[in-house]
Amino acid sequence: MTLSLSTTRDAGTITVTVTGAVDLSTAAALDEAVAAAVDDGPPSVVVDLAAVTFIDSAGINALLKSRRLADERGRQFRITNPTGIVRDVLDLTGVLDHLSG
Numbered sequence: 097m098t099l100s101l102s103t104t105r106d107a108g109t110i111t112v113t114v115t116g117a118v119d120l121s122t123a124a125a126l127d128e129a130v131a132a133a134v135d136d137g138p139p140s141v142v143v144d145l146a147a148v149t150f151i152d153s154a155g156i157n158a159l160l161k162s163r164r165l166a167d168e169r170g171r172q173f174r175i176t177n178p179t180g181i182v183r184d185v186l187d188l189t190g191v192l193d194h195l196s197g
Contacts, residue, residue, distance in 0.1 A: 098122075101129045109140040115147040118155030126155065130162040134171055141166055146177035151185055159195055 099122035100115040110133040118126055126143075133141045143159065145151075159175060166173030175195045178186055186192040 099125055101125060103129065103133060105136075105138065108138050109142055110136060110138045111142045111144055113144045113147070117150040118148055118158065119150060119152045120154040123154035123158040127158040127161060130158070131165060134162070134166050134169055134173075138171065140172040140174075143173075143175045144177055145175055145182055146179060148178070148182045151182050156186070156189060156191060160191065163195055 098116045099118060102113045102115075104111050104113070112126075112129050112133050114126060116122070130141065130143060141162075143162065148155075163173045173195075174197060175186075178192070183192065186195065
């Protein structure tokens, strides 16, 4: 499956925009992109999931690791715009509120 990542910076926030499927074969790329954003030092990191078409346990793990890293570095972290099946999976696994807040 394919994954596309882009990063933008605006007024103290870095947004990582994710497009495509986040699964076992692509989760490491997401993990690396968000870790780089966190290490870049902004007060806030946002992961925009509006264009994510699929997420599995590896993708969820990458998001949880990213949240934990941001917390350790004193950065705010949240996901935005999960839709459809991605929102349902995050909600059913009980991580939607934790990652959104």
